[in-house]
Amino acid sequence: MNQQESQKVGNGILQTALHNFDEAARRLNLDEGLKGKILEPKERIELSLSPTLSNGQVTNIKAFVVRHNDVLGPAKGGIRMTPDVTLDDVTGLAMEMTWKTSVIGVPFGGGKSGIRIDPSTLSPEVKETIVRSFTRGARRHIGPEIYVPAPDMGTNELDMARIRDCISYSEAISITDGCYVTGKPVIFGGVAGRREATGKGVIHTVLAMCKKLDMPLEGLRVAVQGFGNVGSVAACDIAGYGAKIVAASDITGAVAAPDGLDVVALAKHVEETGSILGLAGTKEIDPGQVLEAECDVLIPAATQSQITRENADRITARIVAEGANAPTTPEADEILNQRGVLVIPDILCNAGGVFVSYLEYTQETQREQMTIEAVERRLAERMTQRFHDVYDLGQREGLSLRDAAMNLGVSRVVEGVLTRGLLP
Ligand code: NAD
Numbered sequence: 001m002n003q004q005e006s007q008k009v010g011n012g013i014l015q016t017a018l019h020n021f022d023e024a025a026r027r028l029n030l031d032e033g034l035k036g037k038i039l040e041p042k043e044r045i046e047l048s049l050s051p052t053l054s055n056g057q058v059t060n061i062k063a064f065v066v067r068h069n070d071v072l073g074p075a076k077g078g079i080r081m082t083p084d085v086t087l088d089d090v091t092g093l094a095m096e097m098t099w100k101t102s103v104i105g106v107p108f109g110g111g112k113s114g115i116r117i118d119p120s121t122l123s124p125e126v127k128e129t130i131v132r133s134f135t136r137g138a139r140r141h142i143g144p145e146i147y148v149p150a151p152d153m154g155t156n157e158l159d160m161a162r163i164r165d166c167i168s169y170s171e172a173i174s175i176t177d178g179c180y181v182t183g184k185p186v187i188f189g190g191v192a193g194r195r196e197a198t199g200k201g202v203i204h205t206v207l208a209m210c211k212k213l214d215m216p217l218e219g220l221r222v223a224v225q226g227f228g229n230v231g232s233v234a235a236c237d238i239a240g241y242g243a244k245i246v247a248a249s250d251i252t253g254a255v256a257a258p259d260g261l262d263v264v265a266l267a268k269h270v271e272e273t274g275s276i277l278g279l280a281g282t283k284e285i286d287p288g289q290v291l292e293a294e295c296d297v298l299i300p301a302a303t304q305s306q307i308t309r310e311n312a313d314r315i316t317a318r319i320v321a322e323g324a325n326a327p328t329t330p331e332a333d334e335i336l337n338q339r340g341v342l343v344i345p346d347i348l349c350n351a352g353g354v355f356v357s358y359l360e361y362t363q364e365t366q367r368e369q370m371t372i373e374a375v376e377r378r379l380a381e382r383m384t385q386r387f388h389d390v391y392d393l394g395q396r397e398g399l400s401l402r403d404a405a406m407n408l409g410v411s412r413v414v415e416g417v418l419t420r421g422l423l424p
Contacts (some may be wrong), residue, residue, distance in 0.1 A: 012304045013088070013089045013304045013325065013326045014088040014089065014092035015092075015330075016305070016328075016329060017092035017093075017326065018039075018092075018095075020330070021099075021406070023406070024403070024406035024409075025039075027407060028407060028411055028414070034414065037417060038069065038071075038410070041066050041067065041068045041069075041091055041095075042075075043065070043066065043141065044064075044066050044091060045066070046062065046063075047064065047065070047137040048061075049063050049130070050133075051130055051133035053126055053129055054125055054126070061117050062115075063114060063134050063138065064085070064086075064090040064116075065112075065113045065141045065142075066087070066090045067109070067141065067146070067147050068095050068109065068111060068112075069095075069098040069109045069413065070109035071109060071417050072101065072413065073107035074108060074143075074144065074148055075108070075110055075111025075147040075148070076097060076101055076109065076110065076111060076147070076148050076357065077093065077147075077152075078112065078113070078149060078150045078152025078153075078353075079134075079159070080093070080112070080113070080152040081115045081155050082118065082154050083116065083117060083118035085114035086114070086116075090112045090114040092304075093112040093152075094111050094112040096110065096347055097109075097110030097112060097354070098110025099347045099406060099409030099410060100346070100347040100409065103390070103408050103409040103412075104348075104351035104382065104386055105412075106354065106358035108358065111147040111148075111149075112152070113138065115154075117130065119154040119155070131162045131163060132163075135162070135163045136166065142163075142181075144180060148182060149181050150353065151183040151195075151229070153228070153303065156183075156195075157190065160181040160183045160184045160190075161184055161188055163181050176364070176367070179360065179361045179365060182194065182360040183357065189364045191356060191359050191360035191363050191375055192375055193376055194356045194357065194360055194375075195229065195233075197356035197357075197375075198230045198233070198350050198353035199231070199234035199235075199301075199323065200237050200352060201353065201356075201383045202299060202321050202323045202350055203238050203241075204379070204387070205321060205344045205348060206238065206299075206319060206321045206344070207384075208387040209319050209321075209344060210297075210319070213318070213319075213342075215296065215318070217238075217242050218241075218242035219242065219244060220238070220244065220296050221246045221294065221295040221296045221297070222235070222238055222243050222244065222295055222296065223245070223246055223247045223248070223291070223295040223299070223317070224245060224247070224248045224249075224290070224299045224301055224323075225248075225298075225299070225300045225301060226249065226250060226324060227266070227276050227301075228301070230323045230324070230350065230353075231301030231323060232266075232267045235261075235267075236264055245260055245261045245263050246260060246261075246293050247289065247293040247295070248290065249287045249290040250270065250275065250276040252274075252277055253275070253277045254286065254287040254289065254290050255276055255277065255279070255283065255284055255285065256283050256289075257281060257282050261282060262281065266279055288311075291311055291314075291315060292315060292316065294316050295316060296317060296318050296319065297317055297318070297319045299320075299321045299323050300320065300323060300327035300328070301323030301324050302327070303324055303327070304324065304326040305328075306324070306327045307336070308329050308332050309329065309332055311332075312328075312339075313339075315336065317341065318342065319341070320344070321344045321349050322343065322346040322349045322350060323350050324346065325346050326346060327346070333402065343400065343401060344401055345405045347405050348387065348390050348405045351386070352379055355379060355382050356379055389408065390405045393407065393408060
C-alpha cells in the first residue's frame with residue numbers, strides 16, 4: 001500500500017500514519033526496498049461476523065485484524081469498537097503501534113483490531129455475544145506469540161475477560177495458560193493499574209515537559225477532549241498536582257466550570273449516567289470550544305483527526321499531549337510547529353498503556369504478581385526516561401518531538417530487521 005492508494009481511500013488515521021512514516025524514512029535515508037518491508041502490514045484481515053442474538057435475530061458485523069509488524073516481537077494493540085471503524089483505520093493504528101512499542105522499548109510489534117458497531121447501543125449480553133463471536137472469528141490471528149489484543153475505544157477489561165474465557169472454553173485450556181490478551185481484570189492475571197496506565201502515562205510526559213519549560217503545575221489550565229478511560233484518568237491525575245481542568249467533553253457534549261471542574265465528581269457522574277452533561281456546578285459549552293479553550297495544556301483523548309488545518313490556528317495551549325491516537329492531521333501538525341506549540345506525539349504520550357501491558361505479559365508468562373506500587377514506579381520511570389530520550393534527540397538534531405519519536409521508533413525497527421537478517 002502506498003500513500004497514493006490510501007489517499008484514494010481518504011482515511012484520516014492511515015494518511016496520518018503514512019505521512020509520518022514517509023517523513024521519517026526520508027530523514028533516515030531508508031531505501032525503497034527496506035521501506036516497503038517495514039511499511040507493508042504482515043496481515044490485513046476483514047472478518048464477517050454473524051452472531052445470533054438472544055432474541056433470535058442474526059446480525060451482520062464487520063471486524064478487522066491487522067498485524068502490521070512483528071520484527072521486535074508479537075503484535076500488540078487494542079480492539080476498537082466504534083460504528084465507523086474501517087480496515088484502513090485499523091491499519092493506520094497498527095502501524096502506530098509498531099512505532100509506539102519500539103519507542104517505549106518493549107519487545108512487541110504493532111497490531112490492532114476493529115469491530116464496527118456502536119457499543120453504546122448494546123446491552124451487556126449482546127456486547128458479550130459480539131465479543132465472543134469476534135474471538136472465534138479472529139482466533140487464528142490471536143495468540144501470546146502472534147497478536148495480543150487489549151482494550152481501545154469502546155472496549156474494556158470485561159471484554160478482555162470474555163475473550164480470554166472464550167479461548168479457554170473452546171480449547172479446554174486453563175484461564176492462566178498463556179497471555180492471549182492484556183488489560184484483563186486482575187482476578188484473571190491482569191496487572192493492577194493497567195486501566196489507568198495510559199492516562200497516567202500521558203501525565204508523566206506532561207510533567208516532564210512542564211519541568212523543561214519551568215511551568216508550575218499549581219493552577220496549570222488543562223482542557224481535555226474525550227472523557228473516557230484515557231481522558232478521565234489523565235484529568236484526575238493532573239488535577240491531583242494542582243492543575244485546573246477548565247473544559248472537558250465526551251461524545252454527548254462538553255462542560256466547563258469557572259474555577260475548574262471537580263473531575264473526580266465528574267468521572268463518577270459519567271460512570272453513573274453515561275454522559276458528561278448535567279453535573280451540578282458545571283456549565284454546558286459548545287464541544288468545539290474544548291480544543292480552543294484558553295489553556296496551557298490541551299489533551300485530545302477522544303479520536304483521530306480532531307486538530308485540523310481549520311482549527312490549529314485557534315489552539316491556545318502551549319503543550320498538546322496526544323492521549324488519543326492520531327488526533328492531529330499532518331497539516332495541523334505543521335501549523336502547530338510553526339506557532340511553537342509543543343506537541344507530545346501519540347507514539348510517546350499514550351504509550352503507558354502498552355508499557356503496562358508488557359508488565360502484564362511478563363507477569364503472566366512468569367506466573368508472578370506485581371504490586372500496584374511496582375507498576376506505577378516502573379511506568380513513571382519508563383515514561384520519563386523515554387520522554388527525555390525523545391526530547392534530547394529532538395534538541396540534538398533540531399527535530400520536533402514527533403519527528404524525533406518517529407526517528408527513534410522507526411530506526412529501532414530497522415535495526416531489528418537488519419540484525420535478524422534479510423533472508424526469510
Ligand atoms: P473510551 O471509549 O474509554 O473513551 C473515548 C471517549 O471519547 C469517550 O468519552 C467518548 O464519549 C469520547 N468521544 C468520542 N468521540 C468524541 C468526539 N468526537 N468528541 C469528544 N469526545 C468524543 O476510549 P479510550 O480507551 O479512553 O481511548 C481514547 C483514545 O485514546 C483513543 O484514540 C484510543 O485509541 C487512545 N488510546 C487508548 C489506550 C488505552 O489504553 N485505552 C491506549 C493508547 C491510546
